Amino acid sequence: MEEGGGVTKKFLYVNRRAPYGSIYALESLEVVLIGAAFEQDVSLAFIDDGVYQLKKGQATDGIGMKNFSPTYNALGDYDINKIYVDKDSLEQRGLTLDDLMNLTWEDENENYAEKPSISLVNSEELAALMEQQDVVLSF
Amino acid sequence: MTLHTVNKSPFETNSLETCLRLVRSGHNVLLFEDGVYGASKGTRFENMLTEAMQNCKVYILLPDFEARGMQTDSLISGIETVDYTGFVDLVTASERVQSWL
Numbered sequence: 642m643e644e645g646g647g648v649t650k651k652f653l654y655v656n657r658r659a660p661y662g663s664i665y666a667l668e669s670l671e672v673v674l675i676g677a678a679f680e681q682d683v684s685l686a687f688i689d690d691g692v693y694q695l696k697k698g699q700a701t702d703g704i705g706m707k708n709f710s711p712t713y714n715a716l717g718d719y720d721i722n723k724i725y726v727d728k729d730s731l732e733q734r735g736l737t738l739d740d741l742m743n744l745t746w747e748d749e750n751e752n753y754a755e756k757p758s759i760s761l762v763n764s765e766e767l768a769a770l771m772e773q774q775d776v777v778l779s780f
Numbered sequence: 781m782t783l784h785t786v787n788k789s790p791f792e793t794n795s796l797e798t799c800l801r802l803v804r805s806g807h808n809v810l811l812f813e814d815g816v817y818g819a820s821k822g823t824r825f826e827n828m829l830t831e832a833m834q835n836c837k838v839y840i841l842l843p844d845f846e847a848r849g850m851q852t853d854s855l856i857s858g859i860e861t862v863d864y865t866g867f868v869d870l871v872t873a874s875e876r877v878q879s880w881l
Contacts, residue, residue, distance in 0.1 A: 655878070657795075657798070657880075657881070688798060688802075689794060689798055729801075764801055764802055767802055768802045768803070768804050769804075771782070771802065771878060772782060772804055774876060775876065776876065777876055777877070777878040777879075779878065779879045779880065779881050780881070
């Protein structure tokens with residue numbers, strides 16, 4: 642339940658763009674982190690080229706841009722541990738779960754056991770997830 | 781009920797395709813800005829839209845369609861038109877709006 646006495650809403654951030662080619666991915670991540678301070682029920686979805694945001698081994702030295710991918714590892718510390726990746730989008734790009742960063746969170750109810758944050762979902766699961774939200778923010 | 785909005789040409793991005801893949805029965809879809817190009821007969825998206833309309837309603841923002849030189853007789857049958865007020869009515873009648881950018 643909320644601590645500040647406010648209303649807790651379900652927020653879904655939908656990410657459909659690759660990183661670096663446009664500002665969407667970084668902006669989304671920043672909004673997610675800012676939003677985390679408001680203790681809402683947050684989920685993230687990665688669809689279409691958005692799945693590239695979670696690709697392991699990003700190295701941006703050669704393009705003079707900040708590699709912001711390590712920041713996704715911090716999401717667990719902000720209690721953001723519901724990260725849904727569209728299975729179809731991943732498969733269409735020749736990727737599997739092993740190609741993505743191993744994002745985890747610590748479950749304080751289970752002696753801080755480290756648990757995976759990413760779930761692969763199919764179209765039906767994703768559609769159902771979207772329908773449960775109070776607010777959907779698209780990037 | 782969710783209102784899904786698409787404002788990009790289906791030839792430019794896959795927003796319309798992904799929207800239609802994830803739309804649920806009973807939802808509404810509104811095409812506006814360059815999204816209206818998907819509403820014309822004879823494009824490669826026509827079947828996709830016709831199929832989607834078995835379970836949900838599809839609208840276009842008519843001013844955007846007309847602004848691009850399109851006539852309503854070239855509209856895929858079943859697609860309804862709204863003006864700006866109709867757009868607002870769709871939004872207020874929905875539990876949430878999901879924009880496909």
